[in-house]
Amino acid sequence: MTPHELWTALPQDTRERVDALVVRRKQILAVKEMRESGVAPRPDLRDCVDLVAARMEILADRLVPLPPRDVDALAAKAAALPGPPVALELAWDGDTQGWILVLGAVLPGSSGRPHALAHWQEAVWTEPLATARALADRLGVPLRGPGDDGPPHVRAE
Structure with missing residues (x-):
């Protein structure tokens, strides 16, 4: 089915x-709304994702603006966490739109996932990597995770 x-x-x-x-950038909830709309036959997941992209x-x-992802804004976000980070962690994640670079703060004694500070979904990764490194330097913590090699599917073999 086409988006139209x-x-x-x-x-x-x-x-x-x-x-x-x-408009609020709640893409998954928008897909859920379509799939539960009562339209018969039930809309296919891929069709719903394509319609969300078109909308x-x-x-x-x-669209609601994305939150700031500069070093000052991220340092303020890290300062608002329940404790000071002991490390920052970069990790690749993927969604229906492509690869996402997620920056998280690891807190002392945490055994779960890092607290998300920012995410980037862009073709050029140098800016997010530079921002993450600058934030780690400012906070005096190590930065773990992938380096300059880009998303998994575009890495040089």
């Missing part, structure tokens, strides 16, 4: 809820 076909099949109230979620382009001027 799915959009026209959705009830008006569902379209309004989907757009409200897309993001259409509503681009209304």
Whole structure:
């Protein structure tokens, strides 16, 4: 089903809820809203993801801005954590749009996932890596994780 076909099949109230979620960058919830809309047959996951991407382009001027990801903003975010980080960690993650570089703060005694400070979904990784290194230097903690080699699927073999 094309995005246009799915959009026209959705009830008006569902379209309004989907757009409200897309504007707030709640993509997964927008997909869930479509899949639970009562449209028969139930929309395919890939079709819903494609429609969310199309709606993001259409509503681009209304999207909630991404939070700042500069060193000062991230240092303030780290300072607001329950304790001072003992390390920063970079990790690759993927979603339907591609690879994401996630920067997390490891807290003392934590055995779970690091506290997310920022994420980047971009083709050029030098800026996020430089930001992560500068933040680690400012906080006086090590930076762990991938280096300059880029997402797993584009690494030189």
